[in-house]
Structures are given as C-alpha cells and as structure tokens.
Amino acid sequence: MTVTTDRLRGTTPVRAAQAARPGPPRRRSLTRRRSAIAGLVFLLPTFVVFGYFAWWPIIQSAALAFQQTDLVTAPEWVGWNNFEVLFSDPLLPRAAVNTLWFTVLSLAIGLPVPLVCAVLISELRRGGTVARVLAYLPVVIPPVVSVLLWKVFFNPGESGVVNSLLGLVGIDPLPWLQSPGTAMPSLVIVATWSGAGTAILIYLAALTGVSTELYEAAELDGASVWQRIVHITLPQMRGVILVLLLLQIIGAIQVFTEPYVMTDGGPANATVTILLMIYRYAFLFGNYGVATALSLLLAVVLIIVSAVYLRLTRSWSTR
Amino acid sequence: MTATTDTRPSRAAAQPRERGILSPFDWRRPRILVGWRAMHIVLLIGLVALGAVPLLWMLRAAISSTTDLLQHPLSLVPSPAKWENIPDAWNLLSIGQYLGNTVVLVGGSWIVQLLVSATAGFALAVIRPWYGRIVYGAILLTLFVPGTVTLIALYLTVLDLPLLHLSLTDTPWAVWLPAGANAFTILLVKQFFEDIPRDLFEAAQLDGAGWFTIFWRIVLPMSRPILAVVSLLSIMTAWKEFLWPLIVLTDPEKQPLAVALPRLAQATDPAYLIAGLLIASIPPILIFLIFQRSIVKGIGFTGLKG
Numbered sequence: 184m185t186v187t188t189d190r191l192r193g194t195t196p197v198r199a200a201q202a203a204r205p206g207p208p209r210r211r212s213l214t215r216r217r218s219a220i221a222g223l224v225f226l227l228p229t230f231v232v233f234g235y236f237a238w239w240p241i242i243q244s245a246a247l248a249f250q251q252t253d254l255v256t257a258p259e260w261v262g263w264n265n266f267e268v269l270f271s272d273p274l275l276p277r278a279a280v281n282t283l284w285f286t287v288l289s290l291a292i293g294l295p296v297p298l299v300c301a302v303l304i305s306e307l308r309r310g311g312t313v314a315r316v317l318a319y320l321p322v323v324i325p326p327v328v329s330v331l332l333w334k335v336f337f338n339p340g341e342s343g344v345v346n347s348l349l350g351l352v353g354i355d356p357l358p359w360l361q362s363p364g365t366a367m368p369s370l371v372i373v374a375t376w377s378g379a380g381t382a383i384l385i386y387l388a389a390l391t392g393v394s395t396e397l398y399e400a401a402e403l404d405g406a407s408v409w410q411r412i413v414h415i416t417l418p419q420m421r422g423v424i425l426v427l428l429l430l431q432i433i434g435a436i437q438v439f440t441e442p443y444v445m446t447d448g449g450p451a452n453a454t455v456t457i458l459l460m461i462y463r464y465a466f467l468f469g470n471y472g473v474a475t476a477l478s479l480l481l482a483v484v485l486i487i488v489s490a491v492y493l494r495l496t497r498s499w500s501t502r
Numbered sequence: 503m504t505a506t507t508d509t510r511p512s513r514a515a516a517q518p519r520e521r522g523i524l525s526p527f528d529w530r531r532p533r534i535l536v537g538w539r540a541m542h543i544v545l546l547i548g549l550v551a552l553g554a555v556p557l558l559w560m561l562r563a564a565i566s567s568t569t570d571l572l573q574h575p576l577s578l579v580p581s582p583a584k585w586e587n588i589p590d591a592w593n594l595l596s597i598g599q600y601l602g603n604t605v606v607l608v609g610g611s612w613i614v615q616l617l618v619s620a621t622a623g624f625a626l627a628v629i630r631p632w633y634g635r636i637v638y639g640a641i642l643l644t645l646f647v648p649g650t651v652t653l654i655a656l657y658l659t660v661l662d663l664p665l666l667h668l669s670l671t672d673t674p675w676a677v678w679l680p681a682g683a684n685a686f687t688i689l690l691v692k693q694f695f696e697d698i699p700r701d702l703f704e705a706a707q708l709d710g711a712g713w714f715t716i717f718w719r720i721v722l723p724m725s726r727p728i729l730a731v732v733s734l735l736s737i738m739t740a741w742k743e744f745l746w747p748l749i750v751l752t753d754p755e756k757q758p759l760a761v762a763l764p765r766l767a768q769a770t771d772p773a774y775l776i777a778g779l780l781i782a783s784i785p786p787i788l789i790f791l792i793f794q795r796s797i798v799k800g801i802g803f804t805g806l807k808g
C-alpha cells in the first residue's frame with residue numbers, strides 16, 4: 184500500500200503535467216459530485232433559456248408540421264395533410280424560384296465585391312481604419328431603417344434618388360420596386376449594401392493571416408502581383424471564403440425583412456420568398472401547421488445544401 | 503527585381519506591417535504605383551459614396567421639406583433647413599416612446615445574454631462537470647438550426663410556456679429570454695474561460711473559496727475583454743432585431759422603433775419618416791464609432807468561428 188502511494192506520489196507531477204491541458208485531472212468522487220451540483224446551479228439559466236426557447240421549439244417543430252393547430256382547440260394529428268396543402272399552393276414554386284433567384288443574385292455580387300474590397304483595403308498604406316469604418320457603417324444601421332431608406336431611394340419616376348443618379352449618366356428612369364423584373368435585383372442591392380461590410384471585415388482578418396514570407400518568396404521568384412493574388416492569397420483564404428460563402432447562401436435563403444418591408448411580395452408575386460410565405464401562413468392565415476411544415480422543408484433544403492456544399496468543397500480541397 | 507531587395511528590410515521596418523501582397527519595392531514601380539493608386543481612389547470614392555453619403559443624405563432629408571426633397575433629390579444641403587422636423591417627427595410619431603421600448607428590449611436582451619453566457623461558460627470551462635460535454639453538444643446543436651426554421655414553434659412556446667402556462671407575448675420577456683438562447687456567445691465565453699490558468703482556481707479552492715467566489719472574484723474580473731465583445735455583439739444584434747419583435751409584440755404601445763417604423767411609413771410625410779429613420783440609426787452608429795476598434799477586431803475573430 185505504502186509502496187503504491189509512494190510510487191503514485193512520484194509520478195503525480197508528471198501525470199498532472201500530462202493531463203493538465205486536454206482533460207481535467209483525476210478527481211475523487213466527492214469533488215466530482217460537488218462539481219456536478221455546482222455545474223447544475225451555474226447551468227440553470229442556460230437550461231431555462233435553451234430548454235424553452237431553443238431545444239423545445241426544435242422538438243416541437245417536428246411535431247407541429249404534422250398537426251393542425253388553431254390555438255383554440257387541442258392540436259390534432261393530420262399526417263401529411265399540411266404538406267399536401269403546401270404542395271397544392273401555386274405560390275410555393277413561385278416562392279422557391281424567387282428565393283433561388285435572390286440567392287444567386289446576392290452571391291453574384293456578395294462574393295466578389297467584398298473580396299476585392301478587402302484585398303484593396305488591406306493594401307492601403309494609409310486610411311485603412313477609415314476604410315474599414317466606412318465599409319461597416321451600413322451594417323450598423325438597423326435593417327428596417329436601411330430598407331425604408333432604400334425604398335425612398337428607389338422611388339420611381341425622375342425624382343427618385345437612384346433614378347436621378349442614373350439621369351446624370353443619361354439612363355432613363357427605371358421602375359425599380361414597381362416592376363416584376365427589377366424588384367428582386369433592387370432587394371438584392373439593399374441586402375448586399377447592408378451585409379457586405381461584415382464579409383469585408385472577415386476577409387480582411389483572414390488576409391492578415393496570410394504569411395508575408397510566401398509573398399516574399401513568390402516575389403523573389405518573379406511572380407507578378409496578379410500571380411501572387413491568384414496563387415497565394417486566394418488559396419490561403421480558401422477556407423474562409425468557402426465558409427463565408429456557405430453562410431451567405433444559408434442567410435440569403437432565409438431572406439425576410441427586405442421583401443416584407445419593401446415590396447410585401449409584390450409586384451405580381453415577384454418577390455414572395457419562402458420565409459414570407461411561412462410568415463403569411465402563420466400570422467395572416469393562422470395556419471401554424473402548414474407554416475411549420477414549410478419551415479421543416481426549408482430546414483431540409485438547408486441541410487442538403489450544406490451537405491452537398493461541404494462534400495463538393497472537400498473534394499476540391501483534396502484535389 | 504532581385505537586385506534591389508537588400509533595401510527592403512530598412513524600409514519595411516518603418517511600416518507597421520512589413521508588407522502585404524505588394525512589397526515596398528513594388529510601390530516604387532511606376533506601373534503598380536499608378537494602377538493601385540487609381541484602384542484605391544476608386545475604392546475610397548465607392549466607400550464614401552456607399553458608406554457615408556446615404557447617411558448624410560438621411561441627415562439632409564430629415565431636415566428638408568417634402569417639395570425640396572422632390573425637386574433636389576441629390577442635394578446634400580437642405581435649401582431651407584427645417585430643423586423643426588426632428589422635434590415635430592418626435593412628437594407626431596411618438597418616437598420617444600418607441601425608442602424607449604427599443605432601449606428596454608435591448609438592455610434586457612443584453613443582460614440576459616451576459617448572464618447566460620457567463621454562467622454557462624463558467625460551468626463548462628471551469629467547473630467541468632461530467633455531463634458538461636453533453637450539455638455543450640446540445641448547445642452547439644442549436645447553431646445548426648437556423649432561427650427562422652423554429653420560428654413558429656418558438657412563437658407557440660412563447661404564447662403558452664410549457665409547464666408554466668404563461669403567455670409572454672406583449673411583454674418584454676418575449677424578446678429578452680429567447681435572446682439568451684445564443685450558442686455563439688456561450689462558445690466565445692467558454693473559449694476565453696478555458697485559457698485562464700487553472701492553477702488560479704486550484705489555489706483559490708485551497709484557500710477555501712467556493713465556485714461562486716471563484717466566478718465572481720477571479721473569473722469575471724479577468725474576462726472584461728470577452729464580456730465587452732459579447733456585450734457589443736448582443737447590443738448591436740438586439741438593436742437590429744425585426745422579425746421576432748414584430749411577431750411577439752403586436753400591441754403598438756410596446757413595439758420597438760424598428761417594428762413601428764414600417765407601420766408609420768405608410769401614412770407619414772417622407773421628411774418625418776426619414777427623421778424617424780435617422781433617430782433609429784444614431785444610437786447604433788454612435789456605439790459603433792465609439793467602440794469601433796473592438797467591434798472591427800471582434801468581427802474578424804468571431805466571424806470565422808461562426
């Protein structure tokens with residue numbers, strides 16, 4: 184007995200040092216139980232808040248999609264009925280196409296523009312802070328404010344701000360939010376305006392992480408600036424770009440404030456998005472079951488998009 | 503090109519960051535100097551035009567007459583400056599009340615988020631109970647479920663809390679409590695707490711300190727930087743919140759400015775509406791300009807992990 188404790192004592196500092204980082208050091212059962220109780224006390228706010236407002240709604244969502252709920256009578260199981268209602272709604276394909284169109288358009292601007300801006304800002308020798316502040320200012324404005332402000336900018340006719348600007352370069356006034364063809368691009372402009380700043384700052388942070396030695400070496404080898412960007416900067420930032428792109432896709436699919444406040448889905452349903460449909464089903468028609476069924480479908484789409492995306496990008500990065 | 507490389511270190515030493523994609527040597531080549539200067543000028547013009555001018559325009563429009571707005575849409579100077587627009591809009595649209603509601607909602611969400619993330623971070627990173635990993639996993643799981651997907655279920659929960667059978671709608675709690683269910687801030691705080699040397703806690707325990715003393719006297723005072731980041735993040739997001747308060751606060755008396763503005767927009771003089779927009783933007787802009795350094799840094803390092 185004494186021998187073993189001696190031996191234990193002898194090894195403890197080494198063991199402790201080994202165990203210090205990854206796992207907690209071995210403890211006796213009393214402290215184990217004490218820390219279990221203390222942990223519960225400290226986790227109490229988390230359990231209340233997450234239990235009620237995160238975990239329970241997730242579980243409940245799965246059930247609600249198969250129920251009919253009108254808040255008065257007890258919910259009733261209706262099987263796939265909610266989904267049938269949904270799929271017979273002629274607006275659903277329209278909303279899906281609109282949402283896809285919004286996503287494609289916002290990526291077409293939202294991916295390259297922040298990247299180019301970030302590279303340019305990172306090479307500024309003076310005024311970098313001012314540039315960062317200016318780039319992020321639109322993000323700070325509450326989305327509702329920027330949407331209402333742009334609604335004023337997009338006023339049709341010659342007195343609108345955007346149209347007056349176009350008039351300066353000799354372009355005729357566009358109807359912007361009033362015409363099905365231009366309404367969605369207008370929303371994309373607003374969404375990009377109020378979101379690009381975050382992407383720029385994230386890219387800027389990633390750019391400072393690219394080792395200057397790589398540039399140094401490439402330059403010694405005679406690589407031009409463009410070659411350095413293509414062969415060093417972009418590959419080094421690939422991880423960040425790919426993650427941000429996925430987040431942008433997921434965010435764009437869930438667009439709500441812009442179509443709700445700016446166009447309310449119009450004109451001629453040109454800007455009805457999936458989330459607007461969910462909102463209408465629930466809070467206009469009081470059909471919570473169908474609304475949840477649509478959210479569930481949205482979740483499935485998001486999961487598939489993420490899985491496919493991760494799969495594709497993994498095969499690219501191992502190429 | 504290689505012949506002049508020896509001059510580089512001495513010049514680089516003067517720069518805060520030695521070099522980016524371009525080296526000091528590149529900057530002395532006329533083609534690059536002219537090309538990149540031109541691109542930088544375009545960039546700065548673009549940033550000013552898109553970052554600052556819309557806000558200046560908002561300021562100008564807020565103190566203009568409607569006819570002036572229609573006649574000179576591009577001007578940044580109001581031809582008769584109608585400063586009385588702002589107090590008029592304030593009274594007419596009862597902006598004071600809505601702004602007060604916003605402040606109450608933002609303040610409460612901030613406190614709830616600080617409380618939840620600090621206690622959860624402490625339990626998971628410092629106390630480390632045996633079930634900590636399971637709880638942490640369950641918290642992280644919520645990061646992967648977008649808020650809009652569980653929106654309806656969350657609304658029905660708030661309408662009738664399970665077990666308690668309370669309705670939180672039209673009370674600030676409906677906004678405060680769900681704001682606390684933010685896995686991201688817990689993740690940030692936990693990561694920070696894990697970097698505090700454990701010797702400190704063990705020493706304190708030997709001196710007879712309980713977990714609460716360690717939390718209050720050691721961990722919290724050491725965590726000001728991360729608590730500041732969490733505070734800024736939660737205040738800025740809470741101020742931007744729209745969809746959720748729109749759903750749970752149907753009583754106009756209790757709505758925040760962001761929810762009230764679109765409703766007011768439908769029947770208001772444009773100049774008054776823009777005055778309202780201006781008032782709603784000033785607090786977040788001020789917070790941003792004051793804490794600009796830590797916010798910019800915070801987004802750089804938090805954005806990647808999200």
